[in-house]
Amino acid sequence: MLERLNQAMEYIERHLDSEIEAAELARIAATSEYHFRRLFSALAGLPLSEYVRRRRLTVAGAEVLAGKETLLDVAVRYGYGSGEAFARAFRALHGVGPGEARRTGAVLYSQPRMSFRLVVEGSSGMRYRIVEKDGFRLVGRRTRVPLVHEGMNPAIVEFTRGLGKEALARIAALSDQEPEGLVNVAHDIAEPREEGSELDYYCAAATGGEAPEGMDVLEVPAGTWAVFEASGPSPQTVQYLWRDVYTQWFPSNPYVSRPGPQITRTVFSPDGREAEAALWIPVERTTG
Structure with missing residues (x-):
């Protein structure tokens, strides 16, 4: 199960610049979408959609600071239909707008990549x-x-x-x-x-x-x-x-x-x- 979950996490990383369907992640994990969403939230401590949003904005933040592309190009690549929508989401996570971050080299928030591993606990039983x-x-x-x-x-x-x-x-x-x-x-x-x-x-x-x-x-x-x-x-x-x-x-x-x-x-x-x-x-x- 953990191996399949980690395969789903790898899929997320490879598709941050495209649409990510929970149904496809569930298929990779060999379970139902309903169960996958609940299992992910319990293991990760945050909902699947929030994790994907944070990872996209983390990667987008690095590209904003790199300065090689326009802010609109970065916004579109990561699924935002306008610069305004991207700026709102960017500020909500990073505490600063993308234009200001590029000008000042601001400190940004980073959502780490997640993977799951077995931790031997189970001492109390259920x-x-x-x-x-x-x-x-x-x-x-x-x-x-x-x-x-x-x-x-x-x-x-x-x-x-x-x-x-x-x-x-x-x-x-x-x-x-x-x-x-x-x-x-x-x-x-x-x-x-x-x-x-x-x-x-x-x-x-x-x-x-x-x-x-x-x-x-x-x-x-x-x-x-x-x-x-x-x-x-x-x-x-x-x-x-x-x-x-x-x-x-x-x-x-x-x-x-x-x-x-x-x-x-x-x-x-x-x-x-x-x-x-x-x-x-x-x-x-x-x-x-």
């Missing part, structure tokens, strides 16, 4: 199981929130508080199957999954029954799920569990993620500082 599940409903309340990679998500905290304890208890009472009780659901996450990208967030229960009037419903088709469990400090336990699933479990097991809601069930200690978490990710077994 608790997981594979579940074949019939279709079911997630019933509760939904909102649209920005994506937050680390720390508490203020929009989710505000939304949950606004529902109130009675409403949360009514939702939890609808649960009649795994994952049991009140669950948090992330669905329809806008690409490229950068900080601030929007997603549908549900405070819901898994059920086979009908939804009460006024409740939001997400129909979930039958499929395979990987279920992971962890315990420790909150909120790091859940966030690190997401990271470890993509950086450790997927590269070591014959599964890839598939489109669908990603579900967490978290039980907090009385003081809220500790958590026991279960993470449900829709998966499919690889054939290779």
Whole structure:
């Protein structure tokens, strides 16, 4: 898997001055585009589109400083339709416009080339199981929130508080199957999954029954799920569990993620500082 990922990274480098399709990178890595994007983000720490943008502007920066071509020629080579668009993107990364950088020999930002290598960790292990599940409903309340990679998500905290304890208890009472009780659901996450990208967030229960009037419903088709469990400090336990699933479990097991809601069930200690978490990710077994 790592060898194929690094072949995809080499492809990026050879095509910085042309269009780069995520589908082609996924083909090189022998996986789905959906899984490739999520695996890349987990391993690299930034979305695929952002990495490509930074690498293009890094190489373009070197050519700007070299002064052998016009700024417009450099802009067009790296996919910008106008000098103005190139200047905006250049300044956003480097903190200075391309014209000023060329005149003054400014210090520029450099996004290093990435490659992936095996680091032997795995000392703590991971608790997981594979579940074949019939279709079911997630019933509760939904909102649209920005994506937050680390720390508490203020929009989710505000939304949950606004529902109130009675409403949360009514939702939890609808649960009649795994994952049991009140669950948090992330669905329809806008690409490229950068900080601030929007997603549908549900405070819901898994059920086979009908939804009460006024409740939001997400129909979930039958499929395979990987279920992971962890315990420790909150909120790091859940966030690190997401990271470890993509950086450790997927590269070591014959599964890839598939489109669908990603579900967490978290039980907090009385003081809220500790958590026991279960993470449900829709998966499919690889054939290779």
